[in-house]
Amino acid sequence: MSFQPVIPFSGAAGWSFLQRTKETQQTAFESSAVLQRDVKYFEEKIGNIDTAEQLVSDRRLLSVALGAYGLNDDINNTYFIQKVLEDGTIDPSALSNKLSDKRYYEMAKDFGFGDLGIPSTQISDFGVKTIDSYKERQFEIAVGNQSQDMRLAMSLERDLSNIINKTTSESGKWFSVMGNPPLRQVFETALGLPTSFGTLDIDKQLGIFQEKSERYFGDQTVDQFKDPDRLDELTRLFLARSQIAQGAAAYSSNSIALTLLQNI
Known part of the structure; x- marks a missing residue:
């Protein structure tokens, strides 16, 4: 085994x-x-x-x-x-x-x-x-079998570094974030964006990512996350928001189950 x-x-x-x-x-x-x-x-x-x-x-x-x-x-x-x-x-x-x-x-x-x-x-x-x-x-996948959040957090530094090191504009880097499903999930969760966010016009999404990033981290650029402290902030915000969302979903499910039992 x-x-x-x-x-x-x-x-x-x-x-x-x-x-x-x-x-x-x-x-x-x-x-x-x-x-x-x-x-x-x-x-x-x-x-x-x-x-x-x-x-x-x-x-x-x-x-x-x-x-x-x-x-x-x-x-x-x-x-x-x-x-x-x-x-x-x-x-x-x-x-x-x-x-x-x-x-x-x-x-x-x-x-x-x-x-x-x-x-x-x-x-x-x-x-x-x-x-x-x-x-x-493969190790990340094994971690993901225990906790998907931890798998996403592990991949964050590598995937962001690959984008930051590109010779492209800041907008281009944000588009690369949006085009990487694991990275996109981390940012959407950390910035408190709804699941319907991806249906918006791509330029509208760009503006929201930049605005939210500046609100939470003080800078609208992707390049800011080459700073280990700023990357750590992003990681911990993602994990905190994800944990809150999971807790709320569990509470909601339990509430529905309790209501159904009370009506039997």
């Missing part, structure tokens, strides 16, 4: 515990025989892959590749993934440029099947980088 992460508390207390024990818990998790076999297989085989078709035809390789970008659920959508990879990212009409979820864009760019004369699979350290990301995200 593989190691399962331990998270004894919810909210800020659980987050503090996870931060203290993450290194030890992740090391134990990565010692799993199944994970070790998948990693070894990827290391040995990825250098032989020259095309997107070859990658999607090998389910074990594809599982690790998708897992490195948090796209595990697409393991059976091989035609779609092949199309994303083959189109690349340079052509404005490429599929990855049309998808709101920009994790597909990052995957297509990193693998380079549609953009480069020689794909990144032929670069010596490509497999190592992909495996590191895969192991990190």
Whole structure:
């Protein structure tokens, strides 16, 4: 039986515990025989892959590749993934440029099947980088089996850093946040935005994200979160609001059940 992460508390207390024990818990998790076999297989085989078709035809390789970008659920959508990879990212009409979820864009760019004369699979350290990301995200999934909030909090620093380091405008960075489902969920929860928020015009959403960010953190930019203290504020606000929302939902369900029992 593989190691399962331990998270004894919810909210800020659980987050503090996870931060203290993450290194030890992740090391134990990565010692799993199944994970070790998948990693070894990827290391040995990825250098032989020259095309997107070859990658999607090998389910074990594809599982690790998708897992490195948090796209595990697409393991059976091989035609779609092949199309994303083959189109690349340079052509404005490429599929990855049309998808709101920009994790597909990052995957297509990193693998380079549609953009480069020689794909990144032929670069010596490509497999190592992909495996590191895969192991990190697999641990996050295991954490998510215990607490989805903790999984989202764990991915926050990495995903935000990737966006902050882009050479694009502040508006572009906010659009990247909106195009990353886990990040979007964290921000919507932390800023107290309703579930219907995503149905608004995209430019309207941008304005609200900026206005709410300035109200809660004193700055409307995404770049502010490269400050560890500001990132910690965001994380703790997300966890607090999520915990409150879950408590309210549980209270509401209990109230409904009590009302039904009283009317029997």
